[in-house]
Amino acid sequence: MIVCRLCGSSAMAGVVDLGATPPCELFLTADRLDQPEQTFPLHLRVCTDCWLAQLPPLITPEDTFTEYAYFSSYSTSWVEHARRFVDGLTLFPDSFVVEVASNDGYLLQHVAERGVRCLGIEPSANVGAAAVEKGVPTLTEFLSPEVGRRVREEHGPADVVVANNVYAHIPDVVGFTQGLRALVADDGVVSIEVQHLLTLMELNQYDTIYHEHFQYYTVASAQRALASGGLTLVDVELLPTHGGSIRLWARPEGEPSSRVADVLEREKAAGLHDISGYVNFAARVAKVRRDLLRFLIDAAEAGKTVVGYGAPGKGNTLLNHCGIRPDLLAYTVDRNPYKHGRFTPGGRIPILPPESIEADKPDYVLVLPWNLRDELVEQLSHVRDWGGRLVFPIPRLEVVE
Secondary structure: OOOOOOOOOOOEEEEEEEEEEOOOOOOEOHHHOOOOOOOEEEEEEEEOOOOOEEOOOOOOHHHHHOOOOOOHHHOHHHHHHHHHHHHOOOOOOOOEEEEEOOOOOOOHHHHHHOOOEEEEEOOOHHHHHHHHHOOOOEEOOOOOHHHHHHHHHHHOOEEEEEEEOOOOOOOOHHHHHHHHHHHEEEEEEEEEEEEEHHHHHHOOOHHHOOOOOOEEEOHHHHHHHHHHOOOEEEEEEEEOHHHOEEEEEEEOOOOOOHHHHHHHHHHHHOOOOOHHHOOOHHHHHHHHHHHHHHHHHHHHHOOOOEEEEOOOHHHHHHHHHHOOOOOOOOOEEOOOHHHOOOEOOOOOOEEEOOHHHHHHOOOEEEEOOHHHHHHHHHHOHHHHHHOOEEEEOOOOOEEEO
């Protein structure tokens, strides 16, 4: 029986079933192309008691994050987003900032540049090593209550604890939150950024459903998750990142701001605090799939070439759900050299350097990291030089003229 990982209820309702796919970040090397891949069901459910949307924990964080393919610094806009965040913090010479899932030091580098003491906690040794090269002290660990207490004992309590793009990635929500509480000072603050289920549902962003995301938050479910570990949600910001995110501000004690009440009301009006907001999502997902496949098939039959831009995890959910193979998408490109010469999981589409697009001059470029639209429209402006066009599959199929 599947039970809710937050409240333990067995009252789970299906939201959308995307079939069975390989883990989206396990990119294949050439010598693995003749070997089988393990697949896991990708069925999103919502708990009708606490309204946490979630996937069963079919893979472990260790399966994904011991060696990780994603380096945050390859996104110019994300590094700039982190810089602006740090600029907005009130930091003093004796402040201490800890980031959980600190990746390659994309955020803490801006803290270190100010001469403020900081520490990254990053489970992936390969990306953590890149942070150390930037001058960011990094501990290779998964956060747990025990690790949080140990860091506090060794370094002192943190004035600011940051946890960006990680709160969805941990199956033990309560234990992870307890770890955050162990890190932060009694008068400190925790900042968490995570995709907002409200925009995921409203804008058909189903490709962000993949195995390393164990849950998807509304402010209501996040408020309950924070409380489970001893933290109080005191404020919230709505952000455009990742297609629509929430920045949660939490403290050991405090009262929620009026912005928390405002967002809770928006969620309630959208039906996300009862079952009504979830019932038609699967039908909208099916339309995205049909429209994209129809476009790719028509392009192939017309002799047009289509390649991809980006090899993000979300792209692999989309490609595998649609059953897209190299006959419909010749290859995709990515700025991350780690992925060059590898193949997407499931569809086994080759991943090449970005320069391949200019060399081949395809008719269409399918943009898989659609959440970076503004950044990528500028990066790919040269595609117009030969009459090529960009294609965005989410929230609906759009061919940019």
